[in-house]
Amino acid sequence: MERMWTNWYLASEGVENDAVVQSAQAAEQLINPDYDHTRQLSDQNLAGVRELNGLLVSYNQLGVAQAATLTQEQLVNAENLLAGAAGEWLVDQAVKSVAAAVFHNVILPCKYDRNRPVGDNQIDNLVITSTGIYCIEVKVRKIVGKLFDFNRLGRGIYDQISYHKEALTQVLQPMGISPNFIKTIVVVINRLGNDDFKLKNQEDLQRAGSQVVKLSVLNLFLSNDGFALLNQQQIQAIEQAIQSQRLPDRRTYPANVRFKLTQAHLDKARQISQAVRLGIPLAQNVTYHGRLNDYPLTGLTGKQQNMLWLIVGRLYGFGCGMLQLTRSELRTGAGYGGRDFLRLDQQLSELAEFMQQSKLFQKAKYEDKKLTVSVSKKYSFLFNGC
Template sequence: MKKVELSDTDKEELNKLEKIAGKQLPYRFPNKRGLTFQIVEFIRPGFIKRRIFDRNGHCLFLIKYNLDRTIAEFIEFGVTDGHYFRKTVWNEKDEKNEFYQYQKQQITDFAKIKTKLQYYRSMVQEKKAEVLPLENDMKQYANELENHAYYQKEWVKRDKVTDTAAIHSLEKAEKLDFTKKRDLRRALQLRNVLRISAINSGFKTYNKNVTNFQKRMTDLHLGKIKYLHPMDVLSDHDLRHASNLLAGAAAEELVNKKIKEVQFGKILIHNLILPYPYEKQTKLGNNQIDHLVIASSGIFCFETKARTSKNHSYDMLKDYSEIADQVAKHKESIKYVLEKSNNPAIINLLKRIPSIDQLIRNVVVVVSRTEEKFTLEKIERYERVGIEVCQLDDIQSLLVKAPAGIGLQPEEVSAIGEEMTNNKALEEEKTFSENILLFEDDMKLDEKAVDEQLYHANQVIKHIEHINNLLADYLSGAREWRQLYQQYRYWKKFYDQVRSFVDAETYYKQHQIDKEILDKI
C-alpha cells in the first residue's frame, strides 16, 4: 500500500466521498460504453473503490484509488462476463504492471491472446480436414447400408400360413426337389432343415450386429438408420415344427409315388378335403385326407406319418389316440358323401354290399425318418378297430387284396371318384398359427429370391463392419477435434471480450492530472 500524506484538499474530498459512499450515483463523464451510474466505497485500511456500471447493471470498470486519489489499480471487465478482465496496477513509483485474465489463465500481452486464438483456429481446421473424409466415408457407407436395409425383407411370415405354402417355402429354402428320390430321403432326415438353421443362425448374428450398431449410433448422437431393424428369427420350436412339416410332406410324396407304381385301374386323389358333420351337427367343417384311392378292391383312405424309429422299431401305441380319431373322421366324411349321393350307381352299390364300413379301408402308412428297415410294434389295438398299419413296401399288396364279398365294378369306381371330386370342399385350405413362410408371401419363391435376401443381409453386416472400423478412427479424431475446438472457443471468447478494452495508461494519465473522482458531480 502506498504511503501518502493528505493535503487539506484531499481531506476535504474524502469527507465528501464518505458521505456518499455506497450510494448509486449518476455517471456523466462522456463515454461510448453506455456507462450510466457508479458506486464509491471505502476499503480499509486505506483505499477507495469505485465501480462504474452500464445501463444493464453490468460492471465494466473497477478503479482502486489511494487515499490521495491517485490510481492504484485499474480493472476493465468483459462486456458479457465478469470473469474476463484486464488488470493494471501502479506501484509506489508509478510503474505499471498489466495482465489479462480469464479463470486461472493470465496473459501479460494482448498479442499472446491473439496468437493462441490463431494457433487453435489453425489446429481445428487441420483436424477437421482429417476427420471430414472419415465422416464422408461413413455417410457413404450409411447410405448404402440404408439402401440394402430397405430391400431387406422379413424372412419369416407367421400370419395365416397354409401347410402347402409353408412346405413350398421350406423346400425352396432347403433347395429340395421332391421329384428326386434322393431329395425326398434328405427331407425325411432328422436334420432336414440344415440350410434354414444356418440362415437362421446368420440372422441371429445379423440381429446382434444391427441392435448393437443402432444403439451405438444413438449413443453417439449420430442418428439411427431408418430402415435398419432386427429380423424375426426362428425359435427352436419353430425349427422343430418346420422339420416335422417337411418330413411329413416328403413321406406323403413317397406314399404317392408308391401308390402310382400299382398298375391297375384306380383313381388317386391327393390331399382331398371333404365336408364332415362334426359332432353330428348340421354345420359342416372339413377334413383333409392325404391320399384317397378308389380301386376294384375298395376305397382306401391313406394317412401318412413320418416317425423316428429307435432300435429298428417304432411303438405305434403312443400315437393311437391321435391317429384313431383322425382316421375315424376320414371314414365318416367318406360315408357322409356316399350316403347322401343321388348317383344310381352308388345307391345300388350301397344296397349290394354287406356293409359300407367294409368298403372303406383306413390305412396308416408309417415312414421312418432314421432307418429304411424297421418293424412296427403294438399295432393290435389298431387292428381291433379296423385300422390297417403298414410301411411303404406293403402298399401294393394292400391295394390288390379285397375283403370277401367286396369288389367294385369299373363304373362304380368312376362314380365314387366323381362323387368325391364333386363334394370336394370349396373353402380355402386351413391356415395354422405354428406354420411359417420363408422369404416371400407368395408361391414365386425361388433360389434367386432367397440368395438376393441373403445378399442384402450380408451387405448390411459388411457395411456395419466398415462403419464400425471407420468410427474408431473418426471418434478418436472427433474427440481430439472437440478438445481443440473447446480451446479455440476459449481463446476466441477471451479475444472477443478484451480486444476492445480502452487504453488504461491514457486513462491513468488523465485521472492523475484531474483527481476529481466523481467526474464533475
C-alpha cells in the same frame, strides 16, 4: 441390411400349411439344388434355412442391426410339415401303379353329429382300386431303436380313422356305395429313411378295422387285398363324387411362416458371413470386385469417396435392385461429423450426379434427404462379386 432381411419370411395367422411346404421346398432348393423328397423326409430337411437363420442370429449379436430371425417353434413346425408332405408324396408314388385313382390331401365335408354344424375332415391319401376305397393316414416319425410303438400316437388315431370313413361314407351314400367298401390304412414311414423296424401295439387299431403297414409293403397289400368289388363305371362315379365334394385346404398353425428367400438374400449372406467371422458390422465391411479399384474418382472429395465406398458396400449381393439410403445413414456410415447439412446435401447431390454420369449405375438420384441407386446390369458383377 435390416430392410433387406425384414421380409425374408412372412409370419401371420393367414399362412396355410401348403404355403409353408411349397415355400420351404423352394428355399431349400435355392440353397441346395440337390434338395429332393428324400432330403425333405429326413430329420435335416430344413438344414439350409437353419444355417442361414443361425448366421443372422450371430450377426444380430454384433449389436448393430437386428435382422428378422425364426424361433425354434417356427423351425420345428416347418420341418414337421415338410416331412409330412414328403411322406404323403411317397405314398402316392407307391400306390399309383396298382390304383385306379389316387387323391392326395383330400378334405371332405363331414357331419360329426347332429348337434354340431357340418365340419370337414382331412385325409392324407385316398386310393381307389377294384378291391375297395382306401383312406390312408400317414404317420411320419423318426424311429430309433428299430421299434415303433403305436401307443406313441395316443387315442386320437382312433378318431382319425373313424372320421375318415364317416366323411367318405357321407359323400358316397347317395350313390348307394356300401360303407363296407371303405377301408382304412395307417402307414408308418421312418424319417431316417429305412423300413428296418418292427411295429408294436397295433392290435387295437386292427380290431377297430384298420390295417397297419409299413411303406415298403403298401403296394403289395393293395395288390392282394381280396376280390374285386367295384367295376370301372363305379370307380369313375366315385372319383367324380369325391372331386365334386372336395374342399380347399385352409389349415394353418400359429407357427406357420412363408419363406421368401431370393438369390439376392444368399449373395448378401456371404457378406454377412464374413462380417460374423471378422466381428465387423456390415456398415464397416465393404466387399466388391477388385476391378472397382481401377475406377477413377477424380472430382470427388475425400468425404464423397467415403460415401461412395459405403454405397458400394451396401450394394454387395443386392443384384440390380433399387437401394435407398437416408442422409443420416450416409452421414454416420461415412464418418461425416460436420453439422452443415446444407453442405452435406450439396455433396450428396454432386455424388449422385457423378454416379449417374458413370456407366456403372443405372440410376443415382438424391432428393428428399434420400439417395436412390441401382447398378447397371452390365456391371453388376463388379458389385456382387468378391
